[in-house]
Amino acid sequence: MKKVVMDISHVTKKFHIRNSKEFFTAVDDISIELFEGEVLGIVGESGSGKSTLARCIFGITAPTSGSVSILGQSLAGKRRKSIRGLRSNLGFVFQDPSGSINPRMSVFDAISEPLKLRGDAKGEITKRVEFLIDRVGLSSNQLVRKSHELSGGQCQRVAIARALATNPKIVLLDEPTSSLDLSVQAQILNLLEELRSDFKLTYFMISHNLDVIAHLSDRVAVMKDGKCVEIGESASVLTNPQHSFTRELITVHSQNLESDPILPPNFDLDHWQDGPLNKWAFQNISKFLPVQEIAPSTNPFQFHQQPLEALESLSVPNEAQRSSLIELLENTHTDAIVVLRDGKLAYEKYFHGMQPNSLHLLQSISKSMLGALFGEFIARGVIDPDQTLGHYVPELKTSVYGSATIAQALDMNVAINFSEDYLDPNSEMARLDRACGWRHNFTGEDLGLSSFLPTLNGNGEHGKAFQYCSANTDALAWVISRVLGKPYAELLQEEIWKPLGSMYSATVTLDKDGLAVGNGGVSTTARDLALFGQSLLNHGFFNDQQILPKAWVDATFNGASKEVLVPAYLSSLHPEGSYKNQWWITGSEKREIFAVGIYGQYMWIDPSTKTVIVKFSSIPIPVDPIHSRIHMSLFRAISAAN
Amino acid sequence: MTTILKVSDLQVDFMSGEKILNSPLRGINLEIEAGKTLGLVGETGCGKTLTASAIMGLLPTTASQRGTIEFAGHGFLEASVMGAIRGSEIAMIFQNPQSAFNPIFNIGAQLTMVAQRRNIERGRIPELLIDRLASVGMSDAKRILASYPHELSGGMLQRCMIAMALISTPKLLIADEPTTALDATIGHQVLGLIRSLQQRQGFAMLFISHDVSAVAKVSDVISVVYAGRVVESGPAYDLMNNPQHPYTRGLLGAIPSAQKRRGQLTAIPGSVPSSLKDIVGCSFAPRCALADSACSKEPPLVHINQQLIACWKVGT
Numbered sequence: 001m002k003k004v005v006m007d008i009s010h011v012t013k014k015f016h017i018r019n020s021k022e023f024f025t026a027v028d029d030i031s032i033e034l035f036e037g038e039v040l041g042i043v044g045e046s047g048s049g050k051s052t053l054a055r056c057i058f059g060i061t062a063p064t065s066g067s068v069s070i071l072g073q074s075l076a077g078k079r080r081k082s083i084r085g086l087r088s089n090l091g092f093v094f095q096d097p098s099g100s101i102n103p104r105m106s107v108f109d110a111i112s113e114p115l116k117l118r119g120d121a122k123g124e125i126t127k128r129v130e131f132l133i134d135r136v137g138l139s140s141n142q143l144v145r146k147s148h149e150l151s152g153g154q155c156q157r158v159a160i161a162r163a164l165a166t167n168p169k170i171v172l173l174d175e176p177t178s179s180l181d182l183s184v185q186a187q188i189l190n191l192l193e194e195l196r197s198d199f200k201l202t203y204f205m206i207s208h209n210l211d212v213i214a215h216l217s218d219r220v221a222v223m224k225d226g227k228c229v230e231i232g233e234s235a236s237v238l239t240n241p242q243h244s245f246t247r248e249l250i251t252v253h254s255q256n257l258e259s260d261p262i263l264p265p266n267f268d269l270d271h272w273q274d275g276p277l278n279k280w281a282f283q284n285i286s287k288f289l290p291v292q293e294i295a296p297s298t299n300p301f302q303f304h305q306q307p308l309e310a311l312e313s314l315s316v317p318n319e320a321q322r323s324s325l326i327e328l329l330e331n332t333h334t335d336a337i338v339v340l341r342d343g344k345l346a347y348e349k350y351f352h353g354m355q356p357n358s359l360h361l362l363q364s365i366s367k368s369m370l371g372a373l374f375g376e377f378i379a380r381g382v383i384d385p386d387q388t389l390g391h392y393v394p395e396l397k398t399s400v401y402g403s404a405t406i407a408q409a410l411d412m413n414v415a416i417n418f419s420e421d422y423l424d425p426n427s428e429m430a431r432l433d434r435a436c437g438w439r440h441n442f443t444g445e446d447l448g449l450s451s452f453l454p455t456l457n458g459n460g461e462h463g464k465a466f467q468y469c470s471a472n473t474d475a476l477a478w479v480i481s482r483v484l485g486k487p488y489a490e491l492l493q494e495e496i497w498k499p500l501g502s503m504y505s506a507t508v509t510l511d512k513d514g515l516a517v518g519n520g521g522v523s524t525t526a527r528d529l530a531l532f533g534q535s536l537l538n539h540g541f542f543n544d545q546q547i548l549p550k551a552w553v554d555a556t557f558n559g560a561s562k563e564v565l566v567p568a569y570l571s572s573l574h575p576e577g578s579y580k581n582q583w584w585i586t587g588s589e590k591r592e593i594f595a596v597g598i599y600g601q602y603m604w605i606d607p608s609t610k611t612v613i614v615k616f617s618s619i620p621i622p623v624d625p626i627h628s629r630i631h632m633s634l635f636r637a638i639s640a641a642n
Numbered sequence: 643m644t645t646i647l648k649v650s651d652l653q654v655d656f657m658s659g660e661k662i663l664n665s666p667l668r669g670i671n672l673e674i675e676a677g678k679t680l681g682l683v684g685e686t687g688c689g690k691t692l693t694a695s696a697i698m699g700l701l702p703t704t705a706s707q708r709g710t711i712e713f714a715g716h717g718f719l720e721a722s723v724m725g726a727i728r729g730s731e732i733a734m735i736f737q738n739p740q741s742a743f744n745p746i747f748n749i750g751a752q753l754t755m756v757a758q759r760r761n762i763e764r765g766r767i768p769e770l771l772i773d774r775l776a777s778v779g780m781s782d783a784k785r786i787l788a789s790y791p792h793e794l795s796g797g798m799l800q801r802c803m804i805a806m807a808l809i810s811t812p813k814l815l816i817a818d819e820p821t822t823a824l825d826a827t828i829g830h831q832v833l834g835l836i837r838s839l840q841q842r843q844g845f846a847m848l849f850i851s852h853d854v855s856a857v858a859k860v861s862d863v864i865s866v867v868y869a870g871r872v873v874e875s876g877p878a879y880d881l882m883n884n885p886q887h888p889y890t891r892g893l894l895g896a897i898p899s900a901q902k903r904r905g906q907l908t909a910i911p912g913s914v915p916s917s918l919k920d921i922v923g924c925s926f927a928p929r930c931a932l933a934d935s936a937c938s939k940e941p942p943l944v945h946i947n948q949q950l951i952a953c954w955k956v957g958t
Contacts, residue, residue: 045825151913152686181685181852181914186896186907193904208826215898215907248827265879280883300904357905504905 005169005202006034006057011066013049013056026052027063028226034170038298039196039203041217041234043210043249049226050206054172057204058090059083071169088118091163095175097155101147107133107158108143114165132161137191153184160191164199173205177212189215210249214238218298222246235295235505236490269440275333275620278599279352282335282361282618285523289437291507292489292516294497301501301531301543308339308346310641317633319626328634332627333600333619335360336526339638340534340612347638348527352618357504359523360616363597366508366522367473369492369532371582373480374410375552376495383483385410392479395450400458401475408462409472412579413564415460418469422598422622428456432471436509436517448513449474465565466579470519473582477518488516500535501543502528520597526614533603533612536593552581557593557607559585573628592639598622602631606639613638644714646846647674647814652696652709654689654870655919665919666692668870669709671943671950672848674814674863676714679840679847681861681878683854683893687914689870690850694816697848698734699724714813730760733807737819739799743791749802750787753809760810774805778835797828801835808839815840816848821856833860854893858882866890869925870918876949886949886956888930924954 013027027049034040044050056063059075067076070086094100101110108129115125130140136157147155156176163171176192177185193216196203207213213220214234221231222243230243241247264280267288272281285291314325326349329337335354339347354360362369377383383392389409390402404414421427433439435452445451453475481488489508497506506528509521531542536556540548560578570577576587586592590608600617613635619627654667667689674680684690695701697711699721711719716727736742743752750771757767775783778801791799800820807815817836821829837860840847851857857864858878865875866889874887885891895908912929915921924941927933932955943950946957 045827151916153913182854182893183685183896183910184913186898187909187911189898190907190909210826211898216904264883296904 002035004033005036007069008032009067011056011063013052014064025226030228038218039216041213041220042206043213044223048223050223054174058172088166089169091168091171093159093163093173093176095178097152097159098147100159103147106144106146111162111165136161152180156188170202173203175207235293239293278618283358285361286507289509291509294489294493294506296502296505297498300503304344306344308341311347314641316637333617335616335618338526338530338614340530342610343534362522363520363601365595365597365601365603366520367582368595370473370518372548375549379549389475389479393482395454399454399456404462409476410581411560412468413463413466414472415458415462416469417457417459420468436511449511449515473519477516499547500531530612530614533605537605556581556583604635609639611639643675645673646676646714648712650710655706657704657706662919664917666870671872674846676846677844678862679849679860681857681864682850683857684867685914688867691818694818698728730810731812732814733812734816735803735807735820738823739796739803742803745791748788748790753806756806757809778805796824800832812845814846818850869915873952880948886951887953888932889926
């Protein structure tokens, strides 16, 4: 249960209009709870009542009606003196840094003033001020200066130090970076985030800048004409706004005017997956496809670094010869590689402009995340694996999914008429891509996932032979979203992405009707995806909780029944290989499992050496048997390295 | 392509008698092609607005200017020809619409004064003003013309200012932070309006802003200024996706977003130098992670692939 540190209840503020009997309502019946440790962002245009609300909440002006209580104590009806006592739990940082510091006071005086008001002893004050000035990144010889001798960024640091002087629990940030230059704004945002996690602060942050809000906030409240028109998790408000005003604000913010200089000049929706365009496209999906955000954990997992030196000098069998690791990574068009050994970061490298915080398209590794999500809901009894897909989504009843069960779709043994040929523009796969919005829909038909999937039909008995078919996963994503009544992205976010302790948001692409592309549309950072692999390695227990059901993880590692026929491309690479719960199983003695996506996306999990490998690539063609073999020997060499 | 404006090595010093107080512009090089938009981006105090003032010939008398400004059809711009060009061939819109209008005259009176100055026939003026206001999306022209500045919102005033700038058809429009004082939704409308007017009328534009994303939205070419010099210049796409100069990289890395949520933003340490007169060598060196002894000399602006870059550490 989250602790409420501030309860704003039905606050209204009216101002009398001069020379008339009328009132102007600046804040209109606002109720918000602020939870401990969160960042609540307030957005709205000028005149929407943001600052008046803040002034009411912090007891600077009294609301006309309604009440505010801080740490369980109400401000209403209190004398000035006791409001002052309560206020030491609050810190204030205002928009104009130089205007908020008395020009006749030195930096020392400015920071120490709240401490003097509180009646602290002189020696204590000096110690505290010196601690604070260092903490906000200024040196103690700046204490004698006055505000006009400081730059705007330095003034704002002083204002932050002053706000933190009395060790407040809650800090009000009223447009803290609006009057600062971009490069200085970044310094201040970094500082605010650092202080928040070090001092366990709760921020009430007002800004008209959506970038700033999106960067820091856990929740967002949108204000218009004094009313709070929308409040919710920042990921869902900013990606899936409900109120028309929020939507307008976001569209305006993200929309480029008719010519979009951010797309490469040679961009082509029919060929972005192929090289060399994919080097850009896989890292920039949200620039050309609609996506929904999957918000990260508020308490990210902290990696321990333990570099595995053996990897630096690793020599890997590469067809007839041997190559060094770095050579092989370059030859296989690697964008990112992360290796975890015993849960610690053993190796990490990025190429082609990728960074630890860049997202990369997972392609079909997305399927393996969906598999885990089904594992969770099947274990809870929400979904019955032996029911057909059509049972849950009636639109699918007349298609092949009217007879195929959830378990059969998860294990890819639905007997379906479907050619998974990525290069044939007339294959069902290409039609699926068009339905997902991943290619131009030149046919003119009204193609979305919900109109395409019901047209697929079958050709025999289900459950007999393995047949890899991407449409199965999209149908499953539709099912789970329908059963739970929530967007697929939100389910991944709540059940997997947040519990994992992810550091960054992930995204999933949407078709024209807003259905998630479960078969390959997820983008994540390499590190965060490695956490997912680690959770499987730990039998589903990770970040102090059972994220995935142990029985499901064990069943996945055990692989599919031997009675299911396996095609040659799998058995030639892995003689005992099979496919289970949207994961590939090598069937070797080491009991490795892996997730794979076209153009060289891999996650390899080897329980025998407790190794997780994530590799993102941008190989020019979707499938290449030579590359598949090289990757297997690469991963086995890394796993065995000691 | 014809070049409409060419600024070469523009330098401005502020003087007190013979003594140089500050050198806010230390080498601005710009080239704008007809019908295209050049985005000039940089932080406070880097010389963006002063560049615009120099082009308009509006520098204060204490300023001493070197370098050349060449305008198509007029050769080098000098004070003697500016009277004929300013406002008619080169028009400008300013950052703060509230303070750009005179509060004691109504909009109609102010637009009429401008029209008279452009030698437009008296009888044609009312009709022309209604037409110009309609072109900036204000169909209620009669009411607008009768209004005083304080009776209109910031967005409406900015539209009026654009209408005023376009009374005669300029070849070059200088827009100095035209959306900074406006709310996001209104700013976006104004940006869209400027773009569509540009497409219809074909004027070139010098678009000045500290807002990198606004510049990226409208510009064909972007020039980045730092401490009074252009440090990087190139086609908008190349510059945004492949910034080369350490300052440009820092600036683009400093933009917060949901994607980079709570991750460290690239913060450039320190701040823009306030006095530029005693700078020796590369002005960015004190804040630059790559700086070494080579940077004690001033780097020239040189071509590297599609871009012009002034940095010793790029391309070597």
